[in-house]
Amino acid sequence: MASQSMRDYIRNFTMDNGPRGNQGYSQVLLQLFGYTGHGKSSFINTCKYVVDDGPYVAHAKVAGSAEKPETMVRNAYDLTENITLVDNRGCVKMNKNEIGEIYAQLGNFLPLGKEVNWQTAFRDMMELLLQSERLDLSSDFVVPVLIYSADCLIVDVNEMKEILLAARNITGIFPTVVLTHELSSHLSEVQESFRRMGVKNMFALENYTAKDNIKTRGKHETILNCLQGILKDVEFRMLEERDAIGERINRKRFLLEFAHRRDMERRQETKNGVCRLL
Ligand SMILES: Nc1nc2c(ncn2[C@@H]2O[C@H](COP(=O)(O)OP(=O)(O)OP(=O)(O)O)[C@@H](O)[C@H]2O)c(=O)[nH]1
Ligand SMILES: [Mg+2]
Numbered sequence: 001m002a003s004q005s006m007r008d009y010i011r012n013f014t015m016d017n018g019p020r021g022n023q024g025y026s027q028v029l030l031q032l033f034g035y036t037g038h039g040k041s042s043f044i045n046t047c048k049y050v051v052d053d054g055p056y057v058a059h060a061k062v063a064g065s066a067e068k069p070e071t072m073v074r075n076a077y078d079l080t081e082n083i084t085l086v087d088n089r090g091c092v093k094m095n096k097n098e099i100g101e102i103y104a105q106l107g108n109f110l111p112l113g114k115e116v117n118w119q120t121a122f123r124d125m126m127e128l129l130l131q132s133e134r135l136d137l138s139s140d141f142v143v144p145v146l147i148y149s150a151d152c153l154i155v156d157v158n159e160m161k162e163i164l165l166a167a168r169n170i171t172g173i174f175p176t177v178v179l180t181h182e183l184s185s186h187l188s189e190v191q192e193s194f195r196r197m198g199v200k201n202m203f204a205l206e207n208y209t210a211k212d213n214i215k216t217r218g219k220h221e222t223i224l225n226c227l228q229g230i231l232k233d234v235e236f237r238m239l240e241e242r243d244a245i246g247e248r249i250n251r252k253r254f255l256l257e258f259a260h261r262r263d264m265e266r267r268q269e270t271k272n273g274v275c276r277l278l
Helices: 003-011 040-052 096-106 122-134 157-171 187-196 217-237 244-277
Strands: 027-033 075-078 083-087 140-149 176-180 202-204
Touching (some): 027 096, 027 217, 040 083, 040 176, 040 217, 096 157, 096 244, 122 244, 140 217, 176 187, 176 217
Parallel strands (some): 027 083
Antiparallel strands (some): 075 083
């Protein structure tokens, strides 16, 4: 499809067009997640640049380098009237503390515009879910999008697979994977790893940046193609009967069970530690 018609498709996308209507959803929320420095904020700026078709603007603040974490606050950016991009806090390593928070972000239980702190205890997760009653977010159709730099070989395949599956369990949708730094020599190896993990929707691209934003047809088309692919998936999902409130309840259940399990494991570890000392 030519760029202009892809752009029109994205700009005119609404949840109302399916044969079953919007089924209680008002917008698509693209939840960007992943390791810090892999290009989430840059991807947001790139998407806005391509879809708005205006000058390059750094809407989301980009890190000076990939090493220093930049985005600590969960911010949302409107791409169109019906599509929002969420810049979630990235993590340095997806360990047990951080992963719970990634799940809470993906499940859409954390307020926007506030700093994200990694919680550890079951009570914290429970409190977070109780407080989320103040937010009315059940009308967001959440799509998880993992942003991963092709410059980084995947060290722990099992950990990554677990995260992708958990993201699918929380949102009901297997994450789309966006590989940034597509010029990296590791690209095909990283692509192959994700393919073996069952990833079907994968897009490799170079983000536009403040320094390098000369419009190129190839870059523009890849971004439009990626966004269009995600929305086609949403349309496909909307052919089924859905229950926005029920899905939210399931997401809460998943998170509470996860936090409970994590708490039990930690207690067991402490107990084992004490036994060893005695
Ligand atoms: N070459 C190249 N550089 C990129 C690409 N995407 C991002 N960068 C650079 O990588 C650095 C980190 O990018 P960010 O967009 O801030 O990454 P982030 O995932 O938002 O990082 P946190 O907010 O810390 O979690 C910046 O210096 C970007 O200019 C890309 O596709 N190619
Ligand atoms: Mg960022």
